[in-house]
Amino acid sequence: VTSDQQPWWSSFISGQEARYQLELRSRPAELATYERGLLSMLFPKPQSQTIALTKLAKVYKRKAQAFTRPLKQHMLERGFYDPQRQRFGKTLGAISVLCLLFSAIGIISSLIAGGTSGAWPIIFLALGLLLIAIVAWFLWLLYSRLSERGEQEARRWQAFSNYLTSISQGGQPVTSPTRFAQYLAYATSFGLLKGWLSAFQSQQRLLVPPWFRPLATALDEDDTTFLDMLIYTSMMNERSSSSGGSSGGGGGAAGGGSSGAG
Structure with a gap:
C-alpha cells in the first residue's frame, strides 16, 4: 500500500484541541482488491483526502464488508x-438454526396446550432440540474453516503475536529503535499499542516514524505530538471496547497503523 519514498498518508495535529487525521497522499495503481476496498471505504469521494481518526471506528463498522469480503x-x-x-x-450453522426454530415451535405449542398430558412429550422433544441447537452452535463457533496451509499461517502469526506481546510486557529486550515503527501496525492490530509504546518509551528507544507529520500550528515537538496521538488512539480504542465496539475501533486503528508502517 505504501512506497518506501512516499507514504500515502500522514498524521496531523492542529489547534489547541487534538485532531488527528489520515491524509491520502497518493493512490498506488497496483493494489489488491481488499486494499482498494479499504481505500474506497475510508476515502469514498475523490475530493475527500482526509478522515478524522475519531471517525474510523464508525466508518469501519458501517462499511467493513468493502474490506472483509475481498x-x-x-x-x-x-x-x-x-x-x-x-x-x-x-x-x-443450519442445524443449529433449524433445531432452535423447531424447539421454539414446540415450546409455544406446549404452552398453548396447557397442562394436558399430551403436552409433555412436546416439551421434552422441544428441550431436546434446544440442547442440540446449543451444541451445534458451539461447534459452529469453534470449528475451524482453515485449510492445513491456513492453519500453518495462523500458527506463524500467533507466534509473531506472542513475540510482540513479550516485548510489550518487557519479556524481550528492545533491540533497535527502528523496531518501534516497523512493527507498530502489527502491535496495534493485536491490541498491544499501550504496552508497545511503554516498552520503547521506558528504554528511551522510541523513534518517530517518517510518516508522522504535525501541522505547522502544532507547538510541541514531533515526538511529543506523536506520543499524544498514540495515547489518544489507545484511549479511543479502550472506550470503543468498553462500549461494545472493540472490533470496529481496533480495525480502524489497525488499518491506519498498517498503512503508515508499510
Missing part, C-alpha cells in the same frame, strides 16, 4: 480456507 476471497484463492470445511461449518 480479503476473505483473497484468502480463499491463496488456499487458506478449506471449501469442504466451510461447507461443513455452514451445515452446523
Whole structure:
C-alpha cells in the first residue's frame, strides 16, 4: 500500500484541541482488491483526502464488508480456507438454526396446550432440540474453516503475536529503535499499542516514524505530538471496547497503523 519514498498518508495535529487525521497522499495503481476496498471505504469521494481518526471506528463498522469480503476471497484463492470445511461449518450453522426454530415451535405449542398430558412429550422433544441447537452452535463457533496451509499461517502469526506481546510486557529486550515503527501496525492490530509504546518509551528507544507529520500550528515537538496521538488512539480504542465496539475501533486503528508502517 505504501512506497518506501512516499507514504500515502500522514498524521496531523492542529489547534489547541487534538485532531488527528489520515491524509491520502497518493493512490498506488497496483493494489489488491481488499486494499482498494479499504481505500474506497475510508476515502469514498475523490475530493475527500482526509478522515478524522475519531471517525474510523464508525466508518469501519458501517462499511467493513468493502474490506472483509475481498480479503476473505483473497484468502480463499491463496488456499487458506478449506471449501469442504466451510461447507461443513455452514451445515452446523443450519442445524443449529433449524433445531432452535423447531424447539421454539414446540415450546409455544406446549404452552398453548396447557397442562394436558399430551403436552409433555412436546416439551421434552422441544428441550431436546434446544440442547442440540446449543451444541451445534458451539461447534459452529469453534470449528475451524482453515485449510492445513491456513492453519500453518495462523500458527506463524500467533507466534509473531506472542513475540510482540513479550516485548510489550518487557519479556524481550528492545533491540533497535527502528523496531518501534516497523512493527507498530502489527502491535496495534493485536491490541498491544499501550504496552508497545511503554516498552520503547521506558528504554528511551522510541523513534518517530517518517510518516508522522504535525501541522505547522502544532507547538510541541514531533515526538511529543506523536506520543499524544498514540495515547489518544489507545484511549479511543479502550472506550470503543468498553462500549461494545472493540472490533470496529481496533480495525480502524489497525488499518491506519498498517498503512503508515508499510
